Amino acid sequence: MTQETQIPAQDLPHDAALTHFAKSRRNQLIRAAVIFAGIALVPLAVRDTYLQNVMILTLLYAAVSQCWNILGGYCGQISLGHALYFGIGAYATSVLYVNYAVLPWFGMALGGVLSAAVALLVGKLTFRLKGHYFAIATIVIAEIGLLLVHNWDYVGGALGIQWPITGDSWATLQFARNKLPYFYFALVFLIVTWLITFKIEDSSWGYGWRAVKDNPEAAESLGIEVFRSKMAAAALSAFFTAVGGGFYAAFVAYIDPESVMSFRFSLLFALPAVLGGIGTLWGATLGAALLIPLTEITRSYLGGSGSGIDLIIYGGLIMLVSLMKPEGLLSLFQFRKGRPA
Amino acid sequence: MSAPSVILETIDVTQRFGGLVANSNVSIKVGRGEILGLIGPNGAGKSTLFNAIAGARIPTSGRILFDGHDITALTAPDRCRLGIARTFQVPRSFDSMSVVENVMVGSFVRASNAREARQLALETLHFVGLGARVEDPAIQLTPPEKRRLEMARALATAPKLLLLDEVMTGLTPSEARLGVELIRKVRESGVTVVMVEHVMEIVMPLVDRAIVLHLGALLAEGKPTEIVRNDAVISAYLGDRHRAA
Numbered sequence: 001m002t003q004e005t006q007i008p009a010q011d012l013p014h015d016a017a018l019t020h021f022a023k024s025r026r027n028q029l030i031r032a033a034v035i036f037a038g039i040a041l042v043p044l045a046v047r048d049t050y051l052q053n054v055m056i057l058t059l060l061y062a063a064v065s066q067c068w069n070i071l072g073g074y075c076g077q078i079s080l081g082h083a084l085y086f087g088i089g090a091y092a093t094s095v096l097y098v099n100y101a102v103l104p105w106f107g108m109a110l111g112g113v114l115s116a117a118v119a120l121l122v123g124k125l126t127f128r129l130k131g132h133y134f135a136i137a138t139i140v141i142a143e144i145g146l147l148l149v150h151n152w153d154y155v156g157g158a159l160g161i162q163w164p165i166t167g168d169s170w171a172t173l174q175f176a177r178n179k180l181p182y183f184y185f186a187l188v189f190l191i192v193t194w195l196i197t198f199k200i201e202d203s204s205w206g207y208g209w210r211a212v213k214d215n216p217e218a219a220e221s222l223g224i225e226v227f228r229s230k231m232a233a234a235a236l237s238a239f240f241t242a243v244g245g246g247f248y249a250a251f252v253a254y255i256d257p258e259s260v261m262s263f264r265f266s267l268l269f270a271l272p273a274v275l276g277g278i279g280t281l282w283g284a285t286l287g288a289a290l291l292i293p294l295t296e297i298t299r300s301y302l303g304g305s306g307s308g309i310d311l312i313i314y315g316g317l318i319m320l321v322s323l324m325k326p327e328g329l330l331s332l333f334q335f336r337k338g339r340p341a
Numbered sequence: 342m343s344a345p346s347v348i349l350e351t352i353d354v355t356q357r358f359g360g361l362v363a364n365s366n367v368s369i370k371v372g373r374g375e376i377l378g379l380i381g382p383n384g385a386g387k388s389t390l391f392n393a394i395a396g397a398r399i400p401t402s403g404r405i406l407f408d409g410h411d412i413t414a415l416t417a418p419d420r421c422r423l424g425i426a427r428t429f430q431v432p433r434s435f436d437s438m439s440v441v442e443n444v445m446v447g448s449f450v451r452a453s454n455a456r457e458a459r460q461l462a463l464e465t466l467h468f469v470g471l472g473a474r475v476e477d478p479a480i481q482l483t484p485p486e487k488r489r490l491e492m493a494r495a496l497a498t499a500p501k502l503l504l505l506d507e508v509m510t511g512l513t514p515s516e517a518r519l520g521v522e523l524i525r526k527v528r529e530s531g532v533t534v535v536m537v538e539h540v541m542e543i544v545m546p547l548v549d550r551a552i553v554l555h556l557g558a559l560l561a562e563g564k565p566t567e568i569v570r571n572d573a574v575i576s577a578y579l580g581d582r583h584r585a586a
């Protein structure tokens with residue numbers, strides 16, 4: 001005997017509401033297809049190599065921030081240590097390729113699995129912590145990871161790993177002159193992470209995660225396993241962040257600890273989503289489209305990343321957003337997910 | 342299916358907070374299908390007992406039996422799946438979500454996909470009278486609506502036992518009448534209800550039985566008509582209220 005048979009049937013069967021919702025979901029997909037198709041056409045117009053590089057990085061950061069958003073935006077666990085997972089992906093892919101001739105495609109997958117396992121371990125240690133303590137703990141753990149890699153000769157220590165120079169090939173993801181393949185890889189990666197987020201939004205995991213973010217006690221009273229939810233979000237987020245790291249390693253063909261695991265990266269993964277709209281479908285992409293070109297251009301003018309000026313800018317941006325527009329820039333456009341516009 | 346007539350039993354439940362004893366050897370039984378009122382002065386330990394029953398906090402000592410299970414060591418989500426649902430004295434809505442999404446969190450306990458969860462949530466929202474607000478952000482609800490939302494969320498899990506912590510607080514008389522009607526409807530649908538309430542004019546006509554807590558301990562239990570005439574209850578709790586009313 002179930003409850004639904006006992007609720008009086010006087011009410012409408014809600015078909016209209018369900019159909020309306022299904023239609024709004026379909027419209028979101030169509031809108032996404034148009035936006036991504038538009039992005040795919042951009043390099044046909046923009047031929048400049050430097051600008052294409054900036055676009056590749058923008059797409060990559062958008063995708064990784066989309067991954068960060070799964071844990072930070074939907075599940076509400078603000079990680080400032082995602083450089084650790086990015087680094088694990090970059091290093092796993094590089095070590096496997098350079099030392100064992102394992103193709104980067106497998107390297108990215110293995111790096112993803114390793115990264116998810118590490119995320120579960122980190123989660124076990126930190127998910128009992130609340131709010132700021134959790135964020136601080138993730139910073140510390142990522143810094144410990146950075147130190148370990150620095151002093152680990154097997155993975156190149158402070159010198160890092162140089163990928164060998166080979167001919168252009170999709171198998172090895174090496175393209176010396178024409179950077180377009182990287183652009184389309186990064187775009188597909190962004191589309192995949194977007195689709196995963198889209199799928200999650202209307203699933204038991206998605207609703208559960210948002211419940212955990214909004215009010216863990218109430219979530220528990222409704223059957224949500226809070227700790228397990230956080231662990232699942234962390235593992236998924238870390239897996240795809242590592243895939244991004246593996247791709248980045250193949251793209252730049254040379255990595256060292258600072259260039260994939262420094263705190264700067266953790267900030268750059270969190271910021272686009274925070275800036276654009278935390279816990280939204282488009283926040284990470286919008287935020288990255290504004291932020292990454294800006295940082296790349298200032299970087300090439302200010303020279304290098306060692307100055308720390310960029311960190312000051314990011315910190316300022318975070319404060320600005322949280323004071324002026326905590327829901328992110330996307331809220332200016334008023335097309336919030338799930339709700340008819 | 343022969344169900345025992347007692348759906349919930351607490352045995353010597355004691356909850357200490359440091360030196361404070363919020364529940365002291367509380368043993369109560371709740372009959373299947375009844376509406377039980379849990380009353381007592383502020384700080385008597387009513388919400389604490391709810392937390393023990395719903396699994397929000399494992400009591401210092403004592404046992405809790407529910408529907409043939411010893412649930413003393415079970416977590417809150419486990420107890421929810423067994424059929425215990427609750428509202429919170431201070432509403433805890435999911436404020437980044439819409440009204441229907443709030444309720445879907447509950448209906449996913451029994452739905453096998455999102456469409457079914459949404460359908461169940463919509464049905465439950467119409468049942469509690471929030472059918473006109475399903476797409477609104479939960480944060481925009483008025484306090485009485487938030488209490489209804491909490492009831493909808495809890496009911497969406499298809500509970501056998503529903504714990505209501507002061508859901509009538511702050512309602513106007515006409516809203517309270519609707520609330521009473523709703524609770525009767527819930528019981529008619531086969532759900533056992535335990536409700537904490539301070540407004541005697543509301544509780545007493547509604548409940549089949551009342552249990553009075555005072556200073557963490559059981560003070561009295563019985564039919565509403567017996568409780569209002571109980572000397573101990575009058576001097577500990579009802580006295581001032583009756584004069585005030």
Ligand SMILES: Nc1ncnc2c1ncn2[C@@H]1O[C@H](COP(=O)(O)OP(=O)(O)OP(=O)(O)O)[C@@H](O)[C@H]1O
Binds near residue numbers: 361390430
């Ligand atoms: N988490 C806690 N830590 C310490 N003391 C607590 C805690 N929760 C409740 N108490 C104390 O336990 C006692 C019982 O509180 P409880 O909330 O159960 O009372 P109540 O009967 O629900 O009162 P009210 O009618 O005001 O809601 C109070 O003295 C309260 O201060």
Ligand SMILES: [Mg+2]
Binds near residue numbers: 430
């Ligand atoms: Mg209380």
